[in-house]
Amino acid sequence: MFEAIPFSENPLYEKIIADIWSQKYSIVDDFFMQDEVLALRESLLLKYEEDTFRKSAIGNKTNEVVKKSIRGDIILWIDEYSANSAELMFFNKINDLKTYLNRTCFLGINQKEFHYAIYPKDTYYKRHLDTFMNDDRRRLSFVCYLNSEDWKPENGGELVLYLKDEEKVIYPFPGKVVIFESQELEHEVKPVNTPRLSITGWLKTR
Numbered sequence: 001m002f003e004a005i006p007f008s009e010n011p012l013y014e015k016i017i018a019d020i021w022s023q024k025y026s027i028v029d030d031f032f033m034q035d036e037v038l039a040l041r042e043s044l045l046l047k048y049e050e051d052t053f054r055k056s057a058i059g060n061k062t063n064e065v066v067k068k069s070i071r072g073d074i075i076l077w078i079d080e081y082s083a084n085s086a087e088l089m090f091f092n093k094i095n096d097l098k099t100y101l102n103r104t105c106f107l108g109i110n111q112k113e114f115h116y117a118i119y120p121k122d123t124y125y126k127r128h129l130d131t132f133m134n135d136d137r138r139r140l141s142f143v144c145y146l147n148s149e150d151w152k153p154e155n156g157g158e159l160v161l162y163l164k165d166e167e168k169v170i171y172p173f174p175g176k177v178v179i180f181e182s183q184e185l186e187h188e189v190k191p192v193n194t195p196r197l198s199i200t201g202w203l204k205t206r
């Protein structure tokens with residue numbers, strides 16, 4: 001006989017799953033609370049001041065090239081095993097979501113990778129897909145915006161998802177999370193005129 005594993009339905013996760021199932025993406029306006037966003041933003045800014053960010057590349061570890069004409073953000077990978085308290089809170093939430101997805105959707109997600117990203121003024125990320133020729137393990141892309149509370153639409157930096165018959169424009173307001181199918185949805189980050197802060201990552205299969 002199977003042993004019963006305790007399980008309680010989570011309405012937020014159920015909405016995310018239903019959204020992704022029906023439209024390949026989900027947007028949650030307040031996945032992170034204001035104080036959580038603040039702690040993550042402070043962590044990002046501290047590491048930026050310590051000068052540990054570097055120019056992002058396209059491609060992956062074996063074939064990466066820095067191409068400013070394609071993307072201009074600077075990034076810093078976050079390591080769960082040396083995480084500070086804000087990052088631990090972040091990874092706890094991610095792990096909780098991951099466990100739920102695996103239990104309910106049998107996605108088989110057993111790896112993840114996340115980085116902070118800063119888009120300095122006048123940078124962008126041209127239309128692209130988050131998978132590489134030699135790496136199709138990325139299943140779900142996850143973006144969380146860490147901008148300050150007074151972020152305005154005029155600051156630019158919209159995320160545009162290229163859907164089948166629509167372009168979905170998403171403003172990077174703090175605490176908002178966007179989750180989408182990495183292998184399905186092309187997307188773009190429009191030019192910013194004020195530095196734009198975020199954490200981006202991927203839930204992956206092996």
Ligand SMILES: O=C(O)CCC(=O)C(=O)O
Nearest residue numbers: 125130143159189198200
């Ligand atoms: O920051 C965003 O809204 C999306 C970033 C992105 O597309 C990426 O890093 O691959």
Ligand SMILES: [Fe+2]
Nearest residue numbers: 128129130187
């Ligand atoms: Fe992307």
